[in-house]
Each structure stands twice: as structure tokens, then as C-alpha cells.
Amino acid sequence: xxxxxxxxxxxxxxxxxxxxxxxxxxxxxxxxxxxxxxxxxxxxxxxxxxxxxxxxxxxxxxxxxxxxxxxxxxxxxxxxxxxxxxxxxxxxxxxxxxxxxxxxxxxxxxxxxxxxxxxxxxxxxxxxxxxxxxxxxxxxxxxxxxxxxxxxxxxxxxxxxxxxxxxxxxxxxxxxxxxxxxxxxxxxxxxxxxxxxxxxxxxxxxxxxxxxxxxxxxxxxxxxxxxxxxxxxxxxxxxxxxxxxxxxxxxxxxxxxxxxxxxxxxxxxxxxxxxxxxxxxxxxxxxxxxxxxxxxxxxxxxxxxxxxxxxxxxxxxxxxxxxxxxxxxxx
Numbered sequence: 001x002x003x004x005x006x007x008x009x010x011x012x013x014x015x016x017x018x019x020x021x022x023x024x025x026x027x028x029x030x031x032x033x034x035x036x037x038x039x040x041x042x043x044x045x046x047x048x049x050x051x052x053x054x055x056x057x058x059x060x061x062x063x064x065x066x067x068x069x070x071x072x073x074x075x076x077x078x079x080x081x082x083x084x085x086x087x088x089x090x091x092x093x094x095x096x097x098x099x100x101x102x103x104x105x106x107x108x109x110x111x112x113x114x115x116x117x118x119x120x121x122x123x124x125x126x127x128x129x130x131x132x133x134x135x136x137x138x139x140x141x142x143x144x145x146x147x148x149x150x151x152x153x154x155x156x157x158x159x160x161x162x163x164x165x166x167x168x169x170x171x172x173x174x175x176x177x178x179x180x181x182x183x184x185x186x187x188x189x190x191x192x193x194x195x196x197x198x199x200x201x202x203x204x205x206x207x208x209x210x211x212x213x214x215x216x217x218x219x220x221x222x223x224x225x226x227x228x229x230x231x232x233x234x235x236x237x238x239x240x241x242x243x244x245x246x247x248x249x250x251x252x253x254x255x256x257x258x259x260x261x262x263x264x265x266x267x268x269x270x271x272x273x274x275x276x277x278x279x280x281x282x283x284x285x286x287x288x289x290x291x292x293x294x295x296x297x298x299x300x301x302x303x304x305x306x307x308x309x310x311x312x313x314x315x316x317x318x319x320x321x322x323x324x325x326x327x328x329x330x331x
Contacts, residue, residue, distance in 0.1 A: 052275075084172065123225060135177060160208070213291050
């Protein structure tokens with residue numbers, strides 16, 4: 001599997017060091033890592049917060065993928081973990097082993113979007129079965145051209161791009177499309193969604209899956225593929241289709257996870273999270289970042305979890321496609 005992860009990690013490390021150097025006078029540091037999907041929302045709130053705080057508090061937001069973020073979070077190395085899927089059972093166990101209690105706060109909805117090059121003239125829709133054929137492990141070195149997906153397509157080389165196994169987007173996609181089975185490995189792996197956009201935009205034969213925001217901000221470069229689930233008609237990802245439940249198979253909640261000890265002992269963190277979940281602010285931040293706000297009732301639940309310090313996850317298994325609202329309102 002080809003990787004840009006190491007280059008990305010070096011770049012992020014440099015950015016974080018540079019950012020910290022510019023704010024060397026900050027009295028407090030809030031450390032956040034994890035999902036590249038949730039990053040735009042959290043980064044935007046962090047910028048707002050630091051403008052209001054001046055040099056009092058520095059917020060550093062890094063991208064390590066949801067899985068990479070949880071590995072640090074569950075060892076007590078970060079205060080908040082951005083996550084594009086619920087925490088897994090193995091990650092809960094790691095947190096427990098290290099004495100880390102956490103709050104699970106939903107912040108937005110996303111639609112994992114399958115994209116191709118803007119100049120791709122033969123593909124408008126795919127079924128979940130066709131996505132399974134493209135991405136399953138047995139297709140490695142076998143399904144290598146478009147005509148092997150569908151005889152109606154041209155015999156051009158199929159160039160696949162996607163996030164790696166540390167990504168929550170990867171986890172969710174594999175859970176839904178491959179029924180938790182392993183994916184093929186002969187694709188261009190990239191934890192940097194912006195870089196993935198550039199790769200697809202430069203290659204007419206490319207196909208990738210990524211967060212909705214990275215598609216909406218690059219519609220001049222990318223074409224979204226409508227997805228058919230079972231016997232239903234193919235549906236394009238959109239705010240309306242997600243909120244109406246029509247684009248359901250690849251829709252998912254986005255989260256931030258908060259270290260309870262940090263929350264109880266850091267006034268700056270409490271101020272940051274109060275700003276994050278403030279009703280008008282969160283809806284604006286989510287929309288501006290290209291994602292889909294939750295309902296006002298859901299944000300009320302999230303604020304209640306924060307105010308009451310309720311710990312744990314409402315997700316009791318690794319079935320990431322379980323109905324979000326049903327679990328959320330068990331609170």
C-alpha cells in the first residue's frame with residue numbers, strides 16, 4: 001500500500017512546533033488530535049477561541065486519523081480526540097487500562113462521498129455491491145480496470161485512492177461496504193484529504209472516498225457518485241438527502257471525545273467546549289466547514305452530557321452503522 005502518512009506526520013509536527021513557538025507565552029495548552037474529517041470544525045472553533053483568549057491559551061489541533069488519535073487519547077496524551085466514528089471496544093479497553101474516563105460528544109453529520117475526476121464521463125452511480133467488488137480484498141490485482149467493474153465502462157486503468165486503516169472514514173466505509181472485512185491493499189493510501197482531492201483531480205481514471213466537506217469545497221474538481229443501496233434508486237450525497245434519510249448507507253455521526261480529568265481540572269478546556277457546543281456557534285461552524293448540523297435537540301443532549309460530565313459511549317459494539325439517534329437518546 002502506498003503511503004503519504006510519514007510525510008504528513010512530519011509536516012504536521014513542523015506546523016505544531018511552529019504554532020507553539022509563535023505562542024510561547026501561552027499559559028495553557030489544549031491538545032487535540034485525531035480525525036482529518038472533524039479537523040475543519042475543531043480547527044475553526046480553536047481559531048475563534050484563541051482570538052478571544054489572546055495569549056492565555058494555545059489550542060493545537062493535529063491530524064493522526066481517528067484510530068491514531070484514540071491511541072494517544074487513551075494514553076492520556078491529548079485532551080480531546082476528534083473522531084469520525086464511535087470509539088471501538090478495543091479503544092475503550094485501552095482507555096480503561098490507563099484510567100482514562102471520557103465524554104462522547106456528537107458534533108455533526110457527514111456523508112462519506114465517493115468521488116471521481118470531473119472529466120469522468122462514464123460513471124454517475126454505483127451500487128453498494130459494485131463498491132464491494134471494487135474494494136474487497138479478493139479484487140486486489142484483479143479488478144484493475146473500469147471495464148472489470150462493469151462491461152459498459154471503458155478499459156481504462158482503475159486508480160483507487162482512500163484513507164488508511166487509522167482513519168475513521170476507512171473504518172466506517174469498510175464496515176458498511178465490506179461488512180467489516182478487510183479491503184484490498186493495492187490503492188494509494190493517504191491520510192490527508194486535501195492531497196487526495198488533488199490526486200483525483202489530476203487523474204481521469206481515479207476513484208476515491210472521503211468526507212462530504214472535502215467534496216463540497218472542491219466541486220469544480222471532483223464529481224460525486226450517486227450510491228444505490230439494495231433495490232433503491234441511486235442517491236447523491238447532499239444536506240437534504242442526509243437529513244431526509246435518503247442517503248443513509250454512508251451517512252455517519254462525527255464526534256469529539258473529551259478527557260474527563262482534563263475537563264474537571266482545566267477551566268480553559270471548559271470554556272473551549274462551551275464555545276464549541278454553543279447552539280448558534282456549532283451550527284455555523286459545522287455548516288461553514290461543509291458538514292451537516294445535528295438537530296437542536298441533539299445539541300441540547302450534547303450540552304447536557306458536557307454539563308453533567310456523563311462518561312462512556314452509547315455505542316456498545318463495533319457495529320459503526322447502528323442507528324445513531326436511537327443510541328444517542330438512550331442517554
